[in-house]
Structure formats: C-alpha cells, structure tokens
Amino acid sequence: MVSKELVLTNAQGFHMRPASVFATAMGKYSCDVTIKFNGNQYNAKSLLNIIAACIKCGSDIEIVCDGADENEALAEATQLIESGLGE
Known part of the structure; x- marks a missing residue:
C-alpha cells in the first residue's frame, strides 16, 4: 500500500x-x-x-493505492491532481 497527501488546487474542486x-x-x-x-x-x-465527497478547492486529501500496480496509479493520481485535472 502506498499513499500521498495532496491539496486539490483546481478552482472548481x-x-x-x-x-x-x-x-x-x-x-x-x-x-x-x-x-x-x-x-x-x-x-x-x-x-x-x-x-458525493464534495471536495472543494484547497481541500487536503489523501490518495491511497493498494495492489499490484499501486505505484503507477499513485504517480498518475498525483500528476493529475497537481496539474489541476486539466483545468
């Protein structure tokens, strides 16, 4: 299991x-x-x-990945969130 704490930065959450x-x-x-x-x-x-989570801009979240390709999934999740999810 791997995890990372991130801040959601895109303006609309x-x-x-x-x-x-x-x-x-x-x-x-x-x-x-x-x-x-x-x-x-x-x-x-x-x-x-x-x-349903209603995660707004500036919220602290933790992404947790558990399984065979957990490192790859966490790396992509981190990249997506840090880049603002394309917005």
Missing part, C-alpha cells in the same frame, strides 16, 4: 468533468484506489463517489 477525468484514469489500474477526505473514504474509480 472535484465537479463533474475533473471527477470524470480522475475516475477514468484510475479505472485502468487493477489496484484499489481510495480518496480519504474529512475522515471518510471514497472509491476513486467511481465518478459518483468522487462527486
């Missing part, structure tokens, strides 16, 4: 489009990918779970 980009990207990995936010855990491969 995890709304529909960036949440879709993130869930689609994480869906190609076989490992479990979880977003920890405000004491809760959300499946990062589920668009609805990400949107």
Whole structure:
C-alpha cells in the first residue's frame, strides 16, 4: 500500500468533468484506489463517489493505492491532481 497527501488546487474542486477525468484514469489500474477526505473514504474509480465527497478547492486529501500496480496509479493520481485535472 502506498499513499500521498495532496491539496486539490483546481478552482472548481472535484465537479463533474475533473471527477470524470480522475475516475477514468484510475479505472485502468487493477489496484484499489481510495480518496480519504474529512475522515471518510471514497472509491476513486467511481465518478459518483468522487462527486458525493464534495471536495472543494484547497481541500487536503489523501490518495491511497493498494495492489499490484499501486505505484503507477499513485504517480498518475498525483500528476493529475497537481496539474489541476486539466483545468
């Protein structure tokens, strides 16, 4: 298991489009990918779970990857979030 704490920096937070980009990207990995936010855990491969989390700009989140390709998944998750999810 690997994890990393990040700050969501895109201005609109995890709304529909960036949440879709993130869930689609994480869906190609076989490992479990979880977003920890405000004491809760959300499946990062589920668009609805990400949107339900209501993660706003400036929020501290933790990405946790557990499985065979966990390092690759965490690297891509980090890159996506640090780049503002394309916004």
